[in-house]
Amino acid sequence: MKNIFEEFPAPSHQKWLELVEKELKRPLEPLEIADSLFSDPFLDQEFLEKSTLTKSKEGWVIFQKIDITDDFQSANREILEVVNGGANGLRLVVLTENYDFKEIFKDVDLSKLSLSIESSSDTFKVLKTLDEYCSDSHQNNTPMEIITHNQNENYKSLKPQLLISESSEKPLFQNLSEILSEAENIGIQKGKLFWIKLNSSENFYLNIAKIRALKILWEHILEANGADKPEMKVWVNIKNTNPDANQAAIAATQQAAAAISGTADAIEIDTLDYSSDYPKGFPERITRNIQNLLWFESHLNKVDDPSAGSYFIEDLTEKIKNEIWNLFLKNR
Structure with a gap:
C-alpha cells in the first residue's frame, strides 16, 4: 500500500478556507471577542505558538468569605461548616477591633487552609494578632498561605x-x-x-x-x-x-x-x-x-x-x- 499522504495529500489552510467560504457564500469574518479584540474563527496549528502552562500543585483554592464580628462563636461555627463543606480558602473580613483567634479558629486546622485577610480598620494589627496566635507554642497552627494587601514583614510565623x-x-x-x-x-x-x-x-x-x-x-x-x-x-x-x-x-x-x-x-x-x-x-x-x-x-x-x-x-x-x-x- 502506498503512503496515504502521497495518495491523499493534506489540503492547505488556503484550500480549506476556500471551501468554507464557498459553503458560507461570503468571506469568513473575524469574531469580535471584546472591544477591539478579534479572533480568527478558522485556524490550524501552522499559525500558532503552542504554550502549555503547569501549576505547582493540583487543583485550586476554593475561597469563601467570612465576616468576623464580635460574635466569635458564630464565626467559628461558620468557618467549620465552610471548611467541612469543601472550602480550602477563607477570605476573612474583620469588622471589629476586638477579635480572639483562639475562639475563632477553635478546632480549625489552619495548616490546610489559605487565608486572605482584610480589615475595616487596621490590617497590620489583625495580622500581628494572628501571628501571635500562630506562633504560640501550644497552637502550632500556621495557615498554608496568607494573602493580604499589607506589605509589613515583621512577623514571627506568617x-x-x-x-x-x-x-x-x-x-x-x-x-x-x-x-x-x-x-x-x-x-x-x-x-x-x-x-x-x-x-x-x-x-x-x-x-x-x-x-x-x-x-x-x-x-x-x-x-x-x-x-x-x-x-x-x-x-x-x-x-x-x-x-x-x-x-x-x-x-x-x-x-x-x-x-x-x-x-x-x-x-x-x-x-x-x-x-x-x-x-x-x-x-x-x-x-x-x-x-x-x-x-x-x-x-x-x-x-x-x-x-x-x-x-x-x-x-x-x-x-x-x-x-x-x-x-x-x-x-x-
Whole structure:
C-alpha cells in the first residue's frame, strides 16, 4: 500500500478556507471577542505558538468569605461548616477591633487552609494578632498561605503574600499591562511572593485567555531574569449580577469553568442571593458546591492546562499577550 499522504495529500489552510467560504457564500469574518479584540474563527496549528502552562500543585483554592464580628462563636461555627463543606480558602473580613483567634479558629486546622485577610480598620494589627496566635507554642497552627494587601514583614510565623488587584475602571489591556508591571516589581525586583486578583465576566473565552496570557508573559519575564520563581498565582472573583439566584448559579458555573480552564489558582464566587425562605447556610452551600462539582465530578483539578491545544484559545491568548506586552514595554 502506498503512503496515504502521497495518495491523499493534506489540503492547505488556503484550500480549506476556500471551501468554507464557498459553503458560507461570503468571506469568513473575524469574531469580535471584546472591544477591539478579534479572533480568527478558522485556524490550524501552522499559525500558532503552542504554550502549555503547569501549576505547582493540583487543583485550586476554593475561597469563601467570612465576616468576623464580635460574635466569635458564630464565626467559628461558620468557618467549620465552610471548611467541612469543601472550602480550602477563607477570605476573612474583620469588622471589629476586638477579635480572639483562639475562639475563632477553635478546632480549625489552619495548616490546610489559605487565608486572605482584610480589615475595616487596621490590617497590620489583625495580622500581628494572628501571628501571635500562630506562633504560640501550644497552637502550632500556621495557615498554608496568607494573602493580604499589607506589605509589613515583621512577623514571627506568617509569610504574607501580596495581593495585586485588577481595576474595574481601566481598559482591559492597560489594566493587565499595569498588573504585569506591578508583578515584576514585587516578584523580581523585591523577590516577594504575590497573587493577582482578576474580575471575571460573562465572556467565557476572554476569561480563559487573559489568565493564560498573563501567566505566559510572566514565564517570559522569569526566563529573561534567569529565575524560576516566584510563581504567578491568579485568584478569580466571580460576582453575581443576575437577580435570579438560579440563573446566577448557571452563570457562575460557566465563569468558574472558564477560570479553571485558564489555570486559575483560586476562585471566589459571591454568595448567591437566595430568598430568606431557604434555611440558613443554604446560599453559601450551593455557591460552594459549584466548585465542588467542578472538582469532584469534572476532575478539572487533575489537569494542568485544560484549554491547551485549542487553536481558538491559543490564538486569542496570543493576541491578548501581544497587546499586553506592547503596553508593558511602552510604559517601562
